Amino acid sequence: MRVRTAVLACVALVTLAGLGAGVAAWLVLGRDGERDDARGPVPAFSATGRPSDARPSGTPARPGPHRPADKAPASGPAADTATAAPPSGSPTPPASPAAGKAPAGYHVVEDPAGFTLAVPDGYTRSSEPPRVFYYSPDREFRIGVLVSGPKDGGPYGFMRDSAAQGPDHYPGYRDGRVSRTTHNGNQAASWQFTWNGFEDTSGPRRTEDVCWNEGGRTYDVWVSAPAAQAAEGRRQFDTVLGSFARSE
Secondary structure, three states, X not given: OHHHXXXXXXXXXXHHHHHHHHHHHHHHHHHHHHHHHHHOOOOOEOOOOOXXXXXXXXXXXXXXXXXXXXXXXXXXXXXXXXXXXXXXXXXXXXXXXXXXXXXXXXXXXXXXXXXXEEEEOOOEEEEEOOEEEEEOOOOXXXXXXXXEOOOOOHHHHHHHHHHHOHHHHOOOOEEEEEEEEEEOOEEEEEEEEEEOOOOOOOOOEEEEEEEEEEOOEEEEEEEEEEHHHHHHHHHHHHHHHHHOEEOO
């Protein structure tokens, strides 16, 4: 009887030991799974080979609410720096060509982000979420598009907030102007400014920018160009903005 009891006790110990090893292994696997989840997904890379939230070489870091192609580092208010135009009287940039059309030297692209626009021939797309850029071959001209949800204060408030940060984030920020306007019959705001430019570009730059609400979304379209070629930058901006259309 004593022998039988001892045998049963041994069997029980072996069984418990096996179960303990199994439970320990399960716990280790569970923690590994949690650690894998905590690490999150591998970052997506843009066409330039950098992580999707990286910026071009020499491009300043993202500021607060808005970063067109040459928007610079982290945010900070400077609320009295934007020059507000009267509530009305600011003309909308010429909407030519018609939306979805391209003049000579341009071609229409259907962007995966949900819009179409005409860009100059030879420009290349770069996805830098949440923004999309189209760069000239020498990267001196930069077309930018941001599609987002509605902003507090509407387009004008959004542009005012962005412009208020200009002196803090753009070396040599000057000639800044924010104006109320319309685009395709929608409430809109425009922002123009000049600054000293990136380290990897040729001198001061000029940005032309329009933001508007349409179909429950906020659209922001801009062109950044060398200040010495501001007239060409404006022509590109008028063409890009005039050809811009939401994808249905």
